[in-house]
Amino acid sequence: MPITNEQAEANVRRYLELVATGTAAEIVALYAPDGVLEDPVGSEPLVGREAIQGFYATLEPMKVTTELLAIRASGGEAAFHFHIETDTGAGVAVLDPMEMMAFDEDGLIRSMRAWWNDGDMTFG
Template identity: 50%
Template sequence: MTTVEPDITAAITATVTAYLDAVSRGSSADIAALYAENGTLEDPVGSEPVVGREAIAAFFGALEGRTQEIELLTLRVSGSSAAFHFRVVTPMGDKIYEVSPIDVMTFDENAKITSTRAFWAMSDMAVR
């Protein structure tokens, strides 16, 4: 008899949605709470990975109190991983910054993020 793993697609989708909501509200504590205790963040890919909830909260501290517009463009969940493309629009002073990264995340059995790899480069950033 084959054991069937439980489908956590809905839980992963909810975590991705909560992640994007927390990023849009600029809440570093809420973002970090979505990660497993020793989760990792590589943002952008090629940079030194940030390890652990406390370090991840510090990384996102620059967003604290800043409201951004975020639009989920596409999401694919497969097994315990997700890849999603989204747009971030950030007003800063008299300029508006826009970038559309592709994030790849892995999740544990509780749909906590175990790793994030954010695919984007400064050359992808548009300034209006």
Template identity: 25%
Template sequence: MPATPEKVRSVIRQYADAWARNDRALLISLFAEDAKWIDPAGTPAFVGHAGVAAFWDFAHQETARELSPRVHRIVACGNEGILDFTMQVRVPGANQGLDLHVIDRFVLDDDGKIALACAYWDEASASAPPGMDFFAPNLDDAYDKS
């Protein structure tokens, strides 16, 4: 049975909570075994739990970065949903930061797991927090080079 809008909203809230609480295991558990995560749209997908874990590890860089989502809005229709939020990235000790306004689209499978997550953002979506230097991660580093 397809996921309901209520289930979609719940999963999206848990997704944001996982980032806010630095809970890698929770985030991975929300995704289907064969899920695709595209961040940003137009780049190669991270596939499955290993791909989700790889993206998480890239984003956190072994806790060298602090990430905090500020949720603006969640919209759910059928088994799909949108998360409109700003990801606040801080690099402690370096006085660097990034505020990235993102629109994430999610599609849930019949088991209520994320089958597809796709993030929409561009250079105009990014800004430096007041009083900090702009931090620009190299997304190429997120992909396995082996």
């Protein structure tokens, strides 16, 4: 049984909260052990929690805020549009990516894909 649309949306909200306030270990615990992350789409996918934790570890020392702009859930998956500001120390990177997440029956992320390109990013 796929998770419900309500569960998928709650999982996305928890994910965005942890991207802003959590540790890389807390974020990666949302992924299935063999989860796959492709961010941005077209880059080499990262497979498994160890590789995925390395991705989020780069955000850990930075001040990050996130805001969910829109979400649509269907069939154990969610697509969403969100706003993220990352204070790199040298400036604030601002991006509104679109992502999709597919969840396993336990609600863990088995696939995350993010569509954005360099032209979408601004520095404030």
